[in-house]
Amino acid sequence: MLAAAAWLVVGVLSVLALGRLVYLDDALSWPYSALNALTPLLYLPVYAALIVGFGLRRNALMLATVPLIGLHLFWTVPELWPGAAEKAPDGAxxxxxxxxxxxxxxxxxxxxxxxxxxxxxxxxxxxxxxxxxxxxxxxxxxxxxxxxxxxxxxxxxxxxxxxxxxxxxxxxxxxxxxxxxxxxxxxxxxxxxxxxxxxxxxxxxxxxxxxxxxxxxxxxxxxxxxxxxxxxxxxxxxxxxxxxxxxxxxxxxxxxxxxxxxxxxxxxxxxxxxxxxxxxxxxxxxxxxxxxxxxxxxxxxxxxxxxxxxxxxxxxxxxxxxxxxxx
Structure with a gap:
């Protein structure tokens, strides 16, 4: 049951991520406008799927989560990662x-x-x-x-x-x-x-x-x-x-x-x-x-x-x- 639920999560999120990668979110603005807004949260269940795969020793399930986790980090980390403000140039x-x-x-x-x-x-x-x-x-x-x-x-x-x-x-x-x-x-x-x-x-x-x-x-x-x-x-x-x-x-x-x-x-x-x-x-x-x-x-x-x-x-x-x- 857990494995089936995890595969369902991976499947649904894979479809959404693929749609974004092939610009389907541009062709079908709605409901992608709502789904893309939730990107930081929407893909969090894939980490749970990874844990399920690890716990049940389902290697295929774990491998299937890796691209989604990579995309989630690529899309989200720039929003989270702190840096340093710029300095005002002389005369600004x-x-x-x-x-x-x-x-x-x-x-x-x-x-x-x-x-x-x-x-x-x-x-x-x-x-x-x-x-x-x-x-x-x-x-x-x-x-x-x-x-x-x-x-x-x-x-x-x-x-x-x-x-x-x-x-x-x-x-x-x-x-x-x-x-x-x-x-x-x-x-x-x-x-x-x-x-x-x-x-x-x-x-x-x-x-x-x-x-x-x-x-x-x-x-x-x-x-x-x-x-x-x-x-x-x-x-x-x-x-x-x-x-x-x-x-x-x-x-x-x-x-x-x-x-x-x-x-x-x-x-x-x-x-x-x-x-x-x-x-x-x-x-x-x-x-x-x-x-x-x-x-x-x-x-x-x-x-x-x-x-x-x-x-x-x-x-x-x-x-x-x-x-x-x-x-």
């Missing part, structure tokens, strides 16, 4: 970004104010900013000293707001996948500029939603590739590194601040259960023009997401006419 302009999904019906959203006051971010990106949640954060007083503000709060889950110590301009919000995809330009001291995107994609919880979610992530990748300025994308992507559309976004010319800072496993969702969060779907992504000098996950504020805070340093602009690789 440092910017701390705090991003939080407030959960639009969260009556305790004002608790985020304590974290804002403690961490002193230069830019605060808030998604699921409803009249209720944004009002609660404002009541805390933590946003009062931000001179530049863009308030696009709205009922439901797709309002947003950006608070900045630096000027904001050139706001635009084209509709992609049925939802706004906002962006704006931040101007730092000395005139250096970058584009920031407050991101909140649709959750890929059905076939239709998954198509819209992919369209949003693909459009973000197109925006990154076409931008003449460095970019920062911050918010709730409803995606992990195990999602192919998210990996395509990373390949378009941005880095995940969590990874660049060498941070170990820091899942952000779900944060409202008795169990700890298991998925890291909230991100700060930045162009290579930014060094990532720090990253941390925030604390509970009543939302089902945990905030994230990234320390970025915009590298000095190269001299006019400079060509990389030439002295």
């Amino acid at each position: 302009q440092q910017v701390r970004v705090l991003s939080a999904n407030l959960l639009y019906h969260n009556t305790s959203a004002g608790r985020l104010g304590t974290q804002i006051e403690a961490t002193h971010p230069d830019i605060v990106v808030l998604v699921e900013a409803s009249r209720l949640t944004l009002g609660e954060v404002r009541k805390s007083g933590a946003l009062a000293n931000y001179r530049y503000q863009l308030d696009k709060s709205a009922e439901g889950a797709f309002g947003y707001a950006v608070y900045s110590r630096y000027p904001l301009s050139d706001w635009a919000a084209p509709t992609v996948g049925g939802k706004p995809l906002p962006r704006m330009t931040v101007t730092l001291g000395g005139g250096r500029r970058f584009v920031i995107y407050p991101v909140h994609t649709i959750a890929p919880t059905s076939a239709g939603d998954t198509q819209q979610w992919r369209a949003q992530l693909d459009q973000l990748a197109t925006e990154v590739r076409g931008s003449r300025l460095p970019v920062v994308l911050a918010g709730d992507f409803n995606a992990t590194r195990d999602h192919r559309p998210f990996r395509r976004l990373l390949s378009s010319g941005v880095r995940d601040a969590h990874d660049a800072a060498g941070t170990s496993w820091s899942p952000t969702w779900p944060a409202t259960t008795l169990l700890p969060p298991v998925l890291r779907i909230d991100h700060v992504l930045a162009s290579p023009a930014f060094a990532v000098t720090g990253y941390q996950r925030g604390g509970h504020d009543g939302s089902d997401h945990l905030p994230v805070i990234a320390d970025l340093a915009l590298r000095p602009a190269p001299p006019i006419g400079y060509v990389p690789g030439q002295g």
Whole structure:
């Protein structure tokens, strides 16, 4: 009975892993979008199958688990392995970004104010900013000293707001996948500029939603590739590194601040259960023009997401006419 159950586990997980390897998760986005998100946990039963094979002396069973364990480690270890943050280059302009999904019906959203006051971010990106949640954060007083503000709060889950110590301009919000995809330009001291995107994609919880979610992530990748300025994308992507559309976004010319800072496993969702969060779907992504000098996950504020805070340093602009690789 144990051996049969172990073989069933190996068989089912082998089919799922093979589908991912041959890009079936791209052709059949749903339900792969849900299954791939659970990669760190989904493949854990294969280790139990290995133990069963060892205990029952079933060599074939043990051998069958080896490729799955290898794939699981290959896919998961980069998310878990700690490293070291980068150093800010001389002359770089440092910017701390705090991003939080407030959960639009969260009556305790004002608790985020304590974290804002403690961490002193230069830019605060808030998604699921409803009249209720944004009002609660404002009541805390933590946003009062931000001179530049863009308030696009709205009922439901797709309002947003950006608070900045630096000027904001050139706001635009084209509709992609049925939802706004906002962006704006931040101007730092000395005139250096970058584009920031407050991101909140649709959750890929059905076939239709998954198509819209992919369209949003693909459009973000197109925006990154076409931008003449460095970019920062911050918010709730409803995606992990195990999602192919998210990996395509990373390949378009941005880095995940969590990874660049060498941070170990820091899942952000779900944060409202008795169990700890298991998925890291909230991100700060930045162009290579930014060094990532720090990253941390925030604390509970009543939302089902945990905030994230990234320390970025915009590298000095190269001299006019400079060509990389030439002295």
